[in-house]
Amino acid sequence: MDIAMWFRDRFLKLCQCIGANFVTAHRIFKTRQSRTSSCNPRVLSVCYPQNLAALALIGTGLCVIFLDYQSQIWRKALPADFLHTFGWMNSLGNSAWLLIASGVLCxxxxSQDARDYGLRLKMAISSAFIYSAFLFYTVAASGLLVILIKWPLGRARPKLFDALGAFHFDPLIFKAAYSSFPSGHATTVGATVVALALIFPTWRWFIAAxxxxxxxSRVIWGAHYPSDxxxxxxxxxxxxxYSAHVMARxxxxxxxxxxxxIxxxxxxxxxxxCWHALRNAVKKRKPDQTKHSASAKNFVTQQPEPLQSGNYNAR
Incomplete structure (x- = not known):
């Protein structure tokens, strides 16, 4: 019973700490709104909405005309080892592991009480939270956005290529076999690549590759067309x-x-x-965790001491 109460108290304290830190983070984000008026809101010319729309029309149109139909022919001629390798690579575009990793990290x-931490360690923890929350938001929100687009459009997937061809649309059918355009995995890839390239700028070309x-791999695996x-x-x-631009302002x-x-x-x-501060903090906590686990083990295995006899007056 005492152990259950101990876990209950720890859980309640953890929830209170998470709630207090979340409220603080939200308040900081709201108070930073005043900085947007004095900040240059300019974006790169190539990232203007009209320019991105033109790029989407040209690129998607060229893929539909020159690549979508032909891709299904040469894909079938690839060796089976290619399909196996790209099938494994295809799983990297799944947003689930990104959302779980970044969400758990947040x-x-x-859940940390950083009031007694040093300045450098506080900066490291706050930076890790900002970037992990940014990655979680971009992957999750862009994934929801692409679902709202692809399901009503109803483009047939490549597995229906032999029966319906590469350009068949059946709007508002709301079936998985008719949710090819645009690719949800590719949307996750695009959001993740830009987010990681901004967080780790020296690795941006490797991340893009x-x-x-x-x-x-989505095309070679046969799940989508190149235009998707x-x-x-x-x-x-x-x-x-644009999410990073809002944060940068x-x-x-x-x-x-x-x-x-940006x-x-x-x-x-x-x-x-900050990295050294985090590493040193982890090294210092390992002996403490060992000591706490040993004390908890002794608490669980400790036998209750017998009551000592004494003279008690019966009433």
């Missing part, structure tokens, strides 16, 4: 860029330069110092 950070092959993958990547990348995790480029607010040297 909850772990929110990995994202290219993951998005292409292209539009999905563009949709996810656009959503992630408030100087939360990112900042804007004079030409409209840069990570945490510098290289500060990022290294």
């Amino acid at each position: 909850l772990v950070i929110l 990995c994202g290219f092959w993951v998005a292409l 993958a292209f539009t999905g990547v563009l949709l996810g990348a656009t959503f992630s860029y 408030r100087r939360i995790g990112f900042r804007l330069s004079q030409d409209g480029r 840069h990570r607010l945490l510098g290289v040297s500060s990022a290294h110092q």
